[in-house]
Amino acid sequence: MSDWRGLLVLGHAASGKSLWAEGETRCQAGDHVYVATARAGDAEMKAKIDLHAARRGADWTLVEAPVDLAATCARAGPKQVVLVDCATMWLANLMMEGADWHGPAEAWIGAMAEAPARFVVVSNDVGGGVTPDNALARAFQRAQGALNQRLAAAMDAAVLVTAGLPQRLK
Numbered sequence: 001m002s003d004w005r006g007l008l009v010l011g012h013a014a015s016g017k018s019l020w021a022e023g024e025t026r027c028q029a030g031d032h033v034y035v036a037t038a039r040a041g042d043a044e045m046k047a048k049i050d051l052h053a054a055r056r057g058a059d060w061t062l063v064e065a066p067v068d069l070a071a072t073c074a075r076a077g078p079k080q081v082v083l084v085d086c087a088t089m090w091l092a093n094l095m096m097e098g099a100d101w102h103g104p105a106e107a108w109i110g111a112m113a114e115a116p117a118r119f120v121v122v123s124n125d126v127g128g129g130v131t132p133d134n135a136l137a138r139a140f141q142r143a144q145g146a147l148n149q150r151l152a153a154a155m156d157a158a159v160l161v162t163a164g165l166p167q168r169l170k
Helices: 017-026 045-056 070-075 087-096 102-114 135-154
Strands: 006-011 031-036 061-064 080-085 118-124 157-162 165-168
Touching: 006 017, 006 135, 017 045, 017 118, 017 135, 017 157, 031 045, 070 080, 070 102, 080 087, 087 118, 087 135, 102 118, 102 135, 118 135
Parallel strands: 006 118, 006 157, 031 061, 031 080, 080 118
Antiparallel strands: 157 165
């Protein structure tokens, strides 16, 4: 799958989306940049971050950007393939800070459109389950759905990964 400059990789939790996105990124010629949005708030998240880092190996450039994806993506160069993992953690970071995500999302999407790099963005599809039982979780589910729709519209290609298998959506 190489006919894209921007690729959105969607999937549910533990669907294999990050692993698939890493493989797709490796298939692209250029310098591979991993933009990490997760914060290691507890031991379980730290272990997950460490697992992702070990799986990627040392041939990736790591950039930690839990909030400012626009500036990070704007700096991406023409020989870079940038994997942003993931939009869901980025959105959660903003919402937990009480920040509005709409403006930063438009700035991030605009930066990807203007930068000469290729981008792969991983994001969770959170709309397939039940309606959450609390207001914050419902607000997050709505925001994630809206962000995914905006990303899908902006990207050249999109896949949904289930059980490690990609289904091309766009």
